[in-house]
Amino acid sequence: MSAIIEARDLTKNYGSQLALDRVNFSIESGRIVGLIGPNGAGKTSALRAILGLTAYRGHLNVLGREPFANRAALMQEASFIADVAVLPSWLKVEQAIDFVAGVHPRFRRDRALALLAKTQIAGSRRIRELSKGMKTLVHLALTMAIDARLLVLDEPTLGLDILARRSFYDALVNDYMDDTRTILITTHQVEEVENLLTDVLFIDQGRIAVDCSIDDIAARYAAVAVAEDKLIEARALRPFYERPLLGKTVLYFEQPDFARLAAFGEVHRPSVSDLFVAKLS
Amino acid sequence: MHTTMWLVRREFWENRAIWIVPAVIGVALTIAALFGRIDLGAAVSAEQQQVIAPTVLLAYGFTFFAVMSIYSSWYLMECLYADRKDRSVLFWKSLPISDTATVLAKLFTAVIAIPLVYFLAADISTLLLAFIVSMRAHAYFGSVLWQPELWLQLQVLWLYVIVTTAIWFLPFTGWLMLVSAWAKRAVVLWLILPPLALYGAEQLFFGSHFVGSQLTERALGYLPRAFYDHSNHAAWATTAIGTDTITAPTSVWRLLNPVGFVSSPATWIGVLVGAAMIYGAIQLRLRRAET
DSSP states (O other): OOEEEEEEEEEEEETTEEEEEEEEEEEETTOEEEEEOOTTSSHHHHHHHHTTSSOOEEEEEETTBOTTTTHHHHTTTEEEEOSSSOSOTTOBHHHHHHHHHHHOTTBOHHHHHHHHHTTTOOTTOBGGGSOHHHHHHHHHHHHHTBOOSEEEEESTTTTOOHHHHHHHHHHIIIIIOOTTOEEEEEOSOHHHHTTTOSEEEEEETTEEEEEEEHHHHHHHEEEEEEOGGGHHHHHTTOOSEEEEETTEEEEEEESOOHHHHGGGSOEEOOOHHHHHHHHHO | OHHHHHHHHHHHHHOTHHHHHHHHHHHHHHHHHHHSOOOOSSOOOHHHHHHHHHHHHHHHHHHHHHHHHHHHHHHHHHHTTHHHHTSTHHHHTTSSOOHHHHHHHHHHIIIIIHHHHHHHHHHHHHHHHHHHHHHHTHHHHTTGGGOHHHHHHHHHHHHHHHHHHHHHTHHHHHHHHHHHHHOSSOHHHHHHHHHHHHHHHHHHHTOOOHHHHHHHHHHHSHHHHHBOOTTSGGGEEEEEETTEEEEEESOGGGTBOHHHHHTOHHHHHHHHHHHHHHHHHHHHHHHOOOO
């Protein structure tokens, strides 16, 4: 497997404020990676650097290129939605399709039209006449119609209702994703993407807090709901986080002794969102 | 080239005023020609007709290019700012188009594409005028508005103006683009205040007027360089009709001064300064993804 994105000592500062602090990570081809972090953690800075939208310090290689100096070439093979509602308001839907078809060699008009046909948005409508959710659907249709090796989605479903969100993620996994592609996705609605991610990158205060695959989470982390009377004993095994739940206390462990934990109750793999809260609280 | 065509097309989609404004001027001028008062208040001789004809046609065309200079300034001021303000710059940057291509397509639109639209509108409108006036005021004009030589002169004149103004005013164009790529808000203030501050600071600390004289020279220096003035008597004819005195060029050929324009160092210094500012606008475009 080859690395699609390789970051070494990636650093970005705005004046004296450090948005990314010597970050190292690598993303392999064929993965769906969730970049997850609280507001202001450095997610957007990392995405901007990866997409060639901003200068940075350190080493960064995306699809074999240095992104900032080669953004135009990079965008032949990478596509992104850098936030919702950024389509220009004066643009007509059909103009958007014509334009992208005109300038992007990997854009597949038939696929964009098929995606739009499901939404019942007329091509003659201007973006400003559309609701927030419809704008997002148009943007998603344009982006998903590009045969990109790397797709970056920054909060892609903001403004969509639950039906549209579900159908978007279904289409993403079933129709779009294959082993030649890589998807990097950030969202605050972790529960929604947790079943489709293959890897997670937690980022906090400009540093990587957790970098592991979903499969590794089960091997590396454990959560146990412990009754009141065994709490002190369980705490001796040094949980890194705990929270009360229905009269018990859930304790979270990293690299635990699974055999000993089993004595306190059923050991389960923490969900991505629980792990996120546990690690970053 | 292919991408450039789409980028220019995109500008026409976004800025529909590029063709709406000249269309409106054309309609308004045509209505004026149809229903306006055409009465020179005195008999007009055949020689006088020869003086009036180019004056009328020139005034018509000039109206278009005067409005265009205002519109183009506004276009340039907005061209690298509007999409940062509404954040759609992130969509444009998600496409495989370099920032250099984007900025140069906007420059091309401002100095070539928009002038050609106005040129076309001025021509159509002037043709209509010639036709209408010939019908309505045959007594004054006869068929003097229909001389092929005169029309050829007009075409050459307007194309000459388009090319030479694009070159001469490149520093202004560059400055507008630079500010448009730079400003996070209040574009107009950024446009005016830095030159004003430079002017004031220079006068305060050095007591000199280099900045002011350069700006004045750039603003007013175009006509004397690109055209012969009244000292070239053969180029001008004056005639009195009633109480009015009309001075008109006898021939555009005697008016144009391409050699003087091209051989003036100020022309090429301006090109260098303008190109440097456009380069700066590209560099800012690379780095500024938002306002």
